[in-house]
Amino acid sequence: MEAEVLEKYRKAGKILSKVREMARSRIDVGVPLLEIAEFVERTTRELGGEPAFPCNISRDRVAAHDTPAPGDESVFGEEMVKLDIGVHVDGYIADSAVTVDLGGHPDLVDASQAALAAALELVTPGINTAELGAAIDDAIKGYGYNSVANLTGHGLDRYLAHGPPVIPNKVVTRGVKIKAGEVIAIEPFATDGVGRISEAPHTEIYSFITKRPVRSKPARALLKDVEENYRDLPFARRWLTGDRKDYALGQLVKARVLHGYPLLWEAEGALVSQTEHTVLVLEDGCEVTTR
Numbered sequence: 001m002e003a004e005v006l007e008k009y010r011k012a013g014k015i016l017s018k019v020r021e022m023a024r025s026r027i028d029v030g031v032p033l034l035e036i037a038e039f040v041e042r043t044t045r046e047l048g049g050e051p052a053f054p055c056n057i058s059r060d061r062v063a064a065h066d067t068p069a070p071g072d073e074s075v076f077g078e079e080m081v082k083l084d085i086g087v088h089v090d091g092y093i094a095d096s097a098v099t100v101d102l103g104g105h106p107d108l109v110d111a112s113q114a115a116l117a118a119a120l121e122l123v124t125p126g127i128n129t130a131e132l133g134a135a136i137d138d139a140i141k142g143y144g145y146n147s148v149a150n151l152t153g154h155g156l157d158r159y160l161a162h163g164p165p166v167i168p169n170k171v172v173t174r175g176v177k178i179k180a181g182e183v184i185a186i187e188p189f190a191t192d193g194v195g196r197i198s199e200a201p202h203t204e205i206y207s208f209i210t211k212r213p214v215r216s217k218p219a220r221a222l223l224k225d226v227e228e229n230y231r232d233l234p235f236a237r238r239w240l241t242g243d244r245k246d247y248a249l250g251q252l253v254k255a256r257v258l259h260g261y262p263l264l265w266e267a268e269g270a271l272v273s274q275t276e277h278t279v280l281v282l283e284d285g286c287e288v289t290t291r
């Protein structure tokens with residue numbers, strides 16, 4: 001990996017860990033979610049980075065893809081809070097998540113933390129991703145919980161928040177070998193539910209696919225906004241300006257100009273924890289950028 005690129009990955013990681021630790025300490029019962037999300041995104045910029053995706057704040061049964069709505073007034077309750085942050089420097093991304101337990105289930109948090117630690121111990125050029133999946137699954141089972149099978153870690157590349165290779169969170173029959181020079185995010189999810197998430201009927205995060213002709217005026221205005229500001233990486237509904245945004249979003253999703261990421265959730269009543277770090281896989285040793 002070129003020295004310049006390496007430095008950008010490291011800088012993104014450093015910014016992320018600072019922002020994450022400051023935000024984590026602010027999360028408490030009664031604090032507005034929007035305040036935390038805006039703090040994360042503002043502080044990322046103040047420290048010289050850019051959000052690689054909207055600050056994800058997912059609670060209890062929701063595993064991922066939630067972020068405050070425009071004008072969101074909700075506050076944290078006694079919940080299992082996942083804070084998942086993305087930072088990039090010139091397109092080079094750091095991706096990391098922590099779980100803040102406000103509901104009295106510390107061992108569920110420990111389970112995803114231990115699983116990540118087990119996987120990080122093993123990461124080295126040439127390791128098969130199946131071994132990582134098995135280590136994660138084992139660690140979580142050791143706490144008496146289930147690993148969420150259909151959520152995975154992933155590769156990172158310039159302006160690409162989710163690329164190959166897939167890093168499974170479960171035993172898989174055939175993985176792939178991790179190569180030196182790859183950047184990967186490892187993110188175990190532990191749950192007291194069944195270990196399988198599905199899509200909830202709500203979407204706050206979108207990304208641009210490609211430009212196609214659209215007729216309605218609000219859709220054309222939104223497309224212009226997206227093309228100017230969010231061509232490369234995912235964006236939040238609350239970041240958008242202009243009239244009839246929800247109508248326009250619907251039109252652009254239907255026209256396959258935008259991709260929506262619905263909230264992902266476990267069974268009703270279940271809780272989910274998540275822990276994530278980004279790792280540079282290097283010939284002479286692996287480096288966690290988001291520690």
Ligand code: MN
Nearest residue numbers: 084095096097
């Ligand atoms: Mn993440």
Ligand code: MN
Nearest residue numbers: 095185187276
């Ligand atoms: Mn990730």
